[in-house]
Amino acid sequence: MNTSVMYALAAAALFGASTPLAKVLGTQIQPVMLAGLLYLGSGLGLLGVRVLRDRGWSRSGLTAREWPWLVGAILFGGILGPVALMFGLTRTSGATASLMLNLEPVLTALLAWVVFKENADRRVVAGMLAIIVGGIVLSWPTGPAASGGHSWFGPVAVALACFCWAVDNNLTRKVSASDALYIAGAKGLFAGLVNCAIALTLGAQVPVLGVLSPTLLIGFLGYGVSLVLFVLALRGLGAARTGAYFSTAPFLGAAVSIVLLGESVSWLFWLAAAFMVAGVWLHLTERHDHSHQHIEHAHTHRHSHDEHHQHEHGQEVGANESHTHPHVHQAIRHNHPHFPDIHHRHRH
Template sequence: MPALPATWSRPIACALLAALLFGASTPVAKQLLGGSAPVMLAGLLYLGSGLGLGLLRLARDRGWRVPAMTRAEWGWYLLAIACGGVLAPVLLMLGLAHATAASASLLLNLEAVLTALLAWLVFRENADHRVVLGMALIVAGAALLAWPGGATGGLGWGAALIALACLCWALDNNFTRKVSASDALFVAGLKGIVAGIVNTGIALLLGMRLPAAGIVAGAMTVGLLGYGLSLVLFVVALRGLGSARTGAYFSTAPFMGAAIAILALGEHAGPVFWLAALLMGAGVWLHLTERHDHLHTHEAITHTHRHVHDAHHQHTHDFDWDGSEPHTHEHTHEPLTHSHPHFPDIHHRHRHDRK
């Protein structure tokens, strides 16, 4: 396989590392369930994510500042928080009350499918047969890992509510793509705080109590790594890959969680695990070897993000600049037409002619 351009390698690595951190959090969080109710644990995981990332931002910036975003970007971001931080967790908890855990595990794979479908059909990300097939193989592998070894039992309203939760998270992924050029720590941190407050509030309203201090500390630590830093990496991947491809890579999380459970916890690896590994490996390979190249036009745009002065960033500075790169500031892209391999990143969100 030919070497990937550096501009592609970083977001792909971020997406896979995000999947690894999130996948690793599952078997670890499972060990904490004995000391906490599931809803309360979910709240603590999200709170650990939001508060931990907030502290990291305070240390990095030596203070608190809100990143510059346009009114439209704030609109997309608030929609993302409402869908992914408020509605989805509530719908999932309501669905779990009317469906088995096995059914829920299988249905949660809908998030990746719906994320891709929305990206392709609504937000018009480009997709060829290779990308679609790769996505299908990755999701098939994830579904195999989640399959309960038999019938899933009656689904009913529980399935509908869980499917709606997946739709909300899929909308969240696509809305977050709209603000992925902004500070990833801020984007992920505020979402974590909101989701943590919502889930913890639900748990307290249902009469649940906070677990022992050791469980709280463990859950919040797992949340910072598996939910917080994972989401930061997910946002960076969105910036460079778009929603559908990032969602596809992130869908390898169940495999990574299962692999960690096998290696670290001594669980048995049966034929289903290896078949899922083969399907996911083939799907990732199809995505890694994708090449999308055509003549395209960049419209004029003004935004703020971390960048170097590459082919897409040939601008002057209206401030004293010491020549250091990468750096962050508001800059304007003039219209540009050229051809080169690219992903649907923050600079390539153009439409494609349907033939």
């Protein structure tokens, strides 16, 4: 299995598990404060890991042209998206909101294909649709929750949140070659501070230490580590494919609920599983191969000396040794199977 695919599925598993894990802990926190603390746990944890990794604070490595993309991703994904969701949840049922959240991978893919010109073939589209149908089946309203009456404004707010996260996914793709720890840590820290400030303004209280600590830990794992893996997946797969794999998160979260909480399994769960497995299989068996042109460009990311990285160093570096430094890609034309990764963002 492609390493980037494993990153995307692992990101989905961690994010999907965050909800049932919070339920196990029995945390009782106001929604906006909860969102803020989860993001804050993500940002503080990841930036702490980065300081330990680099033995002190180091520069972001982002270029002047990349900063607007990151700022935009933080604004849309870490601030506007959560606020719109929390606002929508107060005016619609949880079941309706769960169905509406399936818009995120659709909007992510549409923006990636229409605005950012990622390639899409029939197999990829079919796989994405199968995963989305699985998500709809899994979150289909049943019982009393299905008939709750709410205004149209709630679903519109949830849809707006999905659009914000779709923009976030595509903007983050633009900086995915940079340090994933810094990108995810910065997004978590700024989003956490803003959302906590909004919650405090609305009258929310900071929970006691016994609730605060596990909440921050869940945020670090379910939002922080998950986002690092998501950025690494964006680097290798592009936004549309990563978004499709990540949309398996509700199914993986439900699986965790079944294992940890002993929740019963309905036939809808297995039907959703069938759709999602089919969608993942369609993506895993995709083969995109054609002659393509690489234009000359410079960037920084961890790499080894493969066919896309043939350059000299001031010091000797092993053929398969992974290392990081600014480097220039010369213009070349060749033919091989590829994804819309950081080296293959060409038009079709």
